[in-house]
Amino acid sequence: xxxxxxxxxxxxxxxxxxxxxxxxxxxxxxxxxxxxxxxxxxxxxxxxxxxxxxxxxxxxxxxxxxxxxxxxxxxxxxxxxxxxxxxxxxxxxxxxxxxxxxxxxxxxxxxxxxxxxxxxxxxxxxxxxxxxxxxxxxxxxxxxxxxxxxxxxxxxxxxxxxxxxxxxxxxxxxxxxxxxxxxxxxxxxxxxxxxxxxxxxxxxxxxxxxxxxxxxxxxxxxxxxxxxxxxxxxxxxxxxxxxxxxxxxxxxxxxxxxxxxxxxxxxxxxxxxxxxxxxxxxxxxxxxxxxxxxxxxxxxxxxxxxxxxxxxxx
Amino acid sequence: xxxxxxxxxxxxxxxxxxxxxxxxxxxxxxxxxxxxxxxxxxxxxxxxxxxxxxxxxxxxxxxxxxxxxxxxxxxxxxxxxxxxxxxxxxxxxxxxxxxxxxxxxxxxxxxxxxxxxxxxxxxxxxxxxxxxxxxxxxxxxxxxxxxxxxxxxxxxxxxxxxxxxxxxxxxxxxxxxxxxxxxxxxxxxxxxxxxxxxxxxxxxxxxxxxxxxxxxxxxxxxxxxxxxxxxxxxxxxxxxxxxxxxxxxxxxxxxxxxxxxxxxxxxxxxxxxxxxxxxxxxxxxxxxxxxxxxxxxxxxxxxxxxxxxxxxxx
Numbered sequence: 001x002x003x004x005x006x007x008x009x010x011x012x013x014x015x016x017x018x019x020x021x022x023x024x025x026x027x028x029x030x031x032x033x034x035x036x037x038x039x040x041x042x043x044x045x046x047x048x049x050x051x052x053x054x055x056x057x058x059x060x061x062x063x064x065x066x067x068x069x070x071x072x073x074x075x076x077x078x079x080x081x082x083x084x085x086x087x088x089x090x091x092x093x094x095x096x097x098x099x100x101x102x103x104x105x106x107x108x109x110x111x112x113x114x115x116x117x118x119x120x121x122x123x124x125x126x127x128x129x130x131x132x133x134x135x136x137x138x139x140x141x142x143x144x145x146x147x148x149x150x151x152x153x154x155x156x157x158x159x160x161x162x163x164x165x166x167x168x169x170x171x172x173x174x175x176x177x178x179x180x181x182x183x184x185x186x187x188x189x190x191x192x193x194x195x196x197x198x199x200x201x202x203x204x205x206x207x208x209x210x211x212x213x214x215x216x217x218x219x220x221x222x223x224x225x226x227x228x229x230x231x232x233x234x235x236x237x238x239x240x241x242x243x244x245x246x247x248x249x250x251x252x253x254x255x256x257x258x259x260x261x262x263x264x265x266x267x268x269x270x271x272x273x274x275x276x277x278x279x280x281x282x283x284x285x286x287x288x289x290x291x292x293x294x295x296x297x298x299x300x301x302x303x304x305x306x307x308x309x310x311x312x313x314x
Numbered sequence: 315x316x317x318x319x320x321x322x323x324x325x326x327x328x329x330x331x332x333x334x335x336x337x338x339x340x341x342x343x344x345x346x347x348x349x350x351x352x353x354x355x356x357x358x359x360x361x362x363x364x365x366x367x368x369x370x371x372x373x374x375x376x377x378x379x380x381x382x383x384x385x386x387x388x389x390x391x392x393x394x395x396x397x398x399x400x401x402x403x404x405x406x407x408x409x410x411x412x413x414x415x416x417x418x419x420x421x422x423x424x425x426x427x428x429x430x431x432x433x434x435x436x437x438x439x440x441x442x443x444x445x446x447x448x449x450x451x452x453x454x455x456x457x458x459x460x461x462x463x464x465x466x467x468x469x470x471x472x473x474x475x476x477x478x479x480x481x482x483x484x485x486x487x488x489x490x491x492x493x494x495x496x497x498x499x500x501x502x503x504x505x506x507x508x509x510x511x512x513x514x515x516x517x518x519x520x521x522x523x524x525x526x527x528x529x530x531x532x533x534x535x536x537x538x539x540x541x542x543x544x545x546x547x548x549x550x551x552x553x554x555x556x557x558x559x560x561x562x563x564x565x566x567x568x569x570x571x572x573x574x575x576x577x578x579x580x581x582x583x584x585x586x587x588x589x590x591x592x593x594x595x596x597x598x599x600x601x602x603x604x605x606x607x608x609x610x611x612x613x614x615x616x617x618x619x620x621x622x623x624x625x626x627x628x
Binding site for chain 2: 072074081082089090128129145146151152153154155156157158159160162163164165166167168169174175176178241244245247248249250251252253254255256281282284285288289
């Protein structure tokens with residue numbers, strides 16, 4: 001039996017999982033992400049070692065360790081070039097981790113790991129060209145072309161969330177204005193929801209918020225499902241932004257399948273159906289050459305860990 | 315000596331060129347593009363045969379024929395899927411041409427041929443990752459990654475001009491609103507120039523037009539070079555649109571080199587310098603990981619013919 005091991009470095013939690021030949025996580029371990037680069041990296045190694053020990057495995061039972069990290073990663077140099085959560089810049093992630101792990105280490109952006117995970121074990125199994133967007137606090141993008149991760153010339157590309165949707169528009173976290181992320185992230189949806197609520201004292205969304213707490217990515221989707229007209233307009237506008245962005249990426253990459261993951265994909269068909277209905281309009285010559293399937297990702301948070309575990313195979 | 319032959323199907327002219335091992339066009343022939351699909355295709359074969367005969371070569375002296383075509387081409391099926399000039403849809407370009415040419419035929423989008431040509435024989439020689447934009451009546455996009463043409467999952471992608479720059483903005487020829495082409499083509503620049511002239515009776519551009527005829531892609535650039543403030547603002551705004559669009563593509567593809575070709579690239583440094591100055595701002599983390607070189611394409615109209623001649627090698 002061949003085992004693989006992946007580490008998923010998150011903003012709040014470090015997770016590690018051992019994956020068997022059937023591509024399932026047979027054992028995992030996690031601990032909180034604390035402060036300080038060297039401590040976090042030592043914790044990453046420990047988390048992986050603990051996960052392995054739970055099923056009686058040691059470093060020697062693996063041929064490599066894969067790591068998915070948020071932010072901007074250079075897989076060639078092993079540097080974590082930019083992590084906006086922690087404000088880290090050009091930190092030697094691979095080199096530091098190598099002090100603790102006596103195996104080849106591969107690191108990648110977490111959204112890239114997620115699409116690999118979905119291809120190996122999830123909703124993209126059997127597809128050769130797959131685009132995945134993770135709709136969370138930010139927007140993550142990952143792309144498989146011909147069964148391999150595609151991330152541009154120097155492997156630092158496909159930062160899809162920071163490409164223009166409405167250039168000069170809403171302020172993005174990256175410093176630019178009008179990026180896709182500024183319209184299609186949960187953060188953006190919350191802003192759009194709040195704006196609509198401010199203008200419409202009568203919308204159901206006010207009582208939804210009173211009941212469930214702060215405005216979240218669910219507020220508009222939940223109330224739209226209950227037929228609230230204002231919430232339906234917010235959802236419709238959000239899906240238009242998203243479909244327009246995805247349409248551009250389809251025009252560029254022509255995948256067979258587009259997967260939506262992240263917290264917002266929990267909205268299921270309330271999200272998927274309007275996007276599917278709108279997408280043809282936003283794909284160049286979509287009416288002639290067709291548009292790809294648009295589906296929900298299947299593995300949730302496990303996608304990143306499974307994908308990381310397979311980095312050594314890619 | 316090994317010879318190659320390429321055909322460049324243009325809206326007004328069909329050109330064919332014989333290319334030698336030094337990647338130069340040693341002989342070419344051209345004739346006007348007339349109406350009617352079957353006649354045009356027969357003319358394409360004839361143009362190529364005439365070019366070959368001029369240097370005493372026959373079909374047997376080549377191992378394949380390459381064709382660059384405007385519009386939307388499917389290199390696998392050989393269909394010309396969409397040509398907006400002629401309003402052709404799903405025309406069997408390769409199949410029809412095969413009736414006249416007893417050799418393997420390869421067809422590609424003309425912008426894709428142009429970037430191949432520049433890589434083989436022009437300004438992109440020695441580079442492995444190259445993005446080229448052709449700024450003409452429309453905007454063409456071609457991409458080389460790892461020395462090979464990249465055109466997405468089904469080889470019908472990288473239609474870069476029809477991806478959003480300002481979604482919902484200016485009407486594009488493709489039916490969408492706010493595509494890059496609607497801001498960065500010569501057609502768009504002419505619209506921007508006319509708008510500025512309408513608002514500013516004092517600008518030098520009025521006398522420029524009186525002298526040289528209609529407003530063209532040169533009007534604003536020529537007058538900006540002479541220091542006209544209104545023309546300088548038009549050029550600056552145009553270069554902002556272009557840099558913003560290119561910045562997005564760099565964020566996606568991370569090329570080593572961006573080449574600008576087409577009629578507008580004749581503006582040289584008046585175009586290149588502001589784009590170079592602006593570009594870092596529009597590349598995700600450009601201040602940390604750097605931005606590619608931005609240069610002018612070298613081969614002009616020959617790029618497409620040379621690139622087409624090498625399609626069989628790609």
